[in-house]
Structure formats: structure tokens, C-alpha cells
Amino acid sequence: MVDIKFAYWIPNVSGGLVVSKIPQRTDWTYEYNAKLAQTAEEVGFEYALAQARFIASYGAEYQLEALTTVSALAPVTKKLKLIAAVHPGLWHPGVVAKIGSSIDFLSNGRFALNVVSGWFKDEFTIYGEHWLDHDECYRRSEEFIRVLKGLWTEDEFHFKGDFYRINGGWVKPKPVNQNPHPEIFQGGNSKAARRMAGRVSDWYFMNGNTIEGVREQIEEVSALARQAGRKIKFGLNSFIIVRDTEAEAHEVLRDIIAQADVEAVKGFGEAVKQAGSSTRERQGMWANSNFEDLVQYNDGFRSGLIGTAEQVAEKIRQFHEAGVDLILGGFLHYTDDLPAFGKTVIPIVRELKATRRTADELVGV
DSSP: OOOOEEEEEEOOBTTTTSSBOSOOSOOOSHHHHHHHHHHHHHTTOOEEEEOOOSSOOTTOOOBOOHHHHHHHHGGGOSSOEEEEEEOBTTBOHHHHHHHHHHHHHHTTSOEEEEEOOOOOHHHHHTTTOOOOOHHHHHHHHHHHHHHHHHHHHOSSEEEEOSSOEEEEEOOSSOOOOSTTSOOEEEOOOSHHHHHHHHHHOSEEEEOSOOHHHHHHHHHHHHHHHHHTTOOOEEEEEEEOEEOSSHHHHHHHHHHHHHTBOHHHHHHHHHHTHHHHTTSTTSOSTTTTOOHHHHHSTTOGGGGOOEEOHHHHHHHHHHHHHHTOOEEEEEOSSHHHHHHHHHHHHHHHHHHOOOOOOOHHHHTTO
């Protein structure tokens, strides 16, 4: 049995999950997302991720704030673990600890957090916030997570860092016991992101990639976590297109790219240059992304979950064997594609057999 988790991108911003003018049966409103979340947990999804946007970008003119969105989805769902994305620098970790603890308490332990170090400079500068260079963003994010953990687990927490000070802080009520706090996710492909993940994060989100590219990241981050006396789990971003035939699925992909919003894609490409190519190692998110990759703004096409239900299920099995613990999916027509994936692909995945390396084998021990 392939024991892998499934998550979906909550479409809490307008424009869907592709930077394209292709018509989409997807909406960003609360009413739509409430029904979608209920459907998702019924068909086998365990997690849902609300992205964080504050101003228009790559066609996302309207945005529902992530923490607000998951707090609103909590009372209309029963099982779904709800992940909110937040940006250190736009939020104080003490405030997020309080909000997150409250959502977790009210949802009976179904809150999780995705700490996003930031790539969109304008979102910081419009609020008068200082823009840090790439590696400094990750240093701030690491402190942010250490503060969260301290406030969530200690009765009186003190912290003195370069970015944050906590003078005997606490949070009550505490989050529902999640061994020992709500799960903390993190993205980023750079060396700074990988080192941070190894030290403090519970989950490491990867942009879409090949089996080989995914395996390389998992091996490196697993080794870094082991050096810190920790273990970490891995999520992979994927844009999923399942159709009756492989040819039909790839025709959908060609249509998405053919109708790409060229101006918005190029604008997005300019905005994210600092995220990878500006790093010392010139390695990171979007550092090697081409125009077609950027049409799905987390390189989701690269994962190759495009084809028939059986083909997509087999590719998921291969990713699981490489060390992936969770597939984070985006869809073109959420109204149709998300429930169809749950009803057709997930059952096939559960029936497949996989041989997976242990954590020690991943780091060559």
C-alpha cells in the first residue's frame, strides 16, 4: 500500500492555479471554498493549503487572507487539516501563535502553518516593511518558527534573537496536543531553505520537479535534519491533469500554456528572480524555471502528474518510493477535477505496492 497523504491548494485567490486566460471551473469565494473543502475530505484529501497574498499578482486580483480563510473553513469541515500560509515580516510570531492556537483549539487540532519566507518584494514595501536579502529572510523565518514552538509548548517563554524578542510570553489556551504543537510546513529550494528545514521545520514543501530532482532534495534535507537530531517529512507540489487518455490530458496542458497570460507570467518571473538566482549558490525556487514552468506558479507541471488515472497513480507511487510523504495538488477545473481525482486516482494509489527506503537509507547510513 502506498501510504501517502493528499493535500490541495485552496483556491482562495482569483484566477485559479494557472497564470492563463483559459476558462476555469474554479472560484475564489468563501461559499465555493466551503463546499470544495467538504467535498475534498469526503473523497480522501487529508490537508488543504491556503496561500498568502496581499496585493494583486500574476492575475490574482482578489485574495482571501489565509489565516482568516482556514478559520472560516474549520467549522464547516470535520477531518481536513487546514494549513495557513504566513509571511514573517508581515506578521509577528507572537500574534500568529495566538491566532493559530485559537484556530487549533476551536477546530479540535486541525490547524497547521506554512511559513513562507517571501519572494514578492512589493508586498513588503507597500506596507513600509524592510526587504531583506534572500538568506536573511530564512534566518528571520527560522527565528519565527522557534518563537512559535516556544509559545505553543512553554508556560513562560523567553527569546532573544536578531529579529524577535519575547520577554516571558505565553499562549492560552494551548493548541490541542499535536506532538507537541501544530505541524509547521516550509517551502524553498535554496541551500538556506534546506538548512532551515533541517533545523526547525516538520515538513519541507518542494516545487514541482522530476523524480531525480526530488530525490536529491530529500536526501540532502534528510541528512541535514539527521545532523540536528531530527526527522522531517516531504511534500511535493503538482498540477494534476487526469483525463480518459494520455493524449487528452496533454492537450489540456498545451491549451493552458497556449492561452497563458504572457504579461502576467513575465511579471511573475521578474518578481521571483531574487528567490533563487540571487542566492550565493544560484540555487533555489524558480532559479531554473522557464516560461512554461511559470504558467503554474510553483513549477507544478514539472512533477508530471498528467495522464490517465492509472498513469498518474503510478507516478505518485514512484514519488512515494523516492521519499515524498504528501502530494499537494492544484487543478484546472476544481469543480470537476478535484472530486474526480479523489474518486479515481486515490483508490488506485492505495492499492499499489511500494518499497520505500528508511530514513537512515535516505541519508546513506
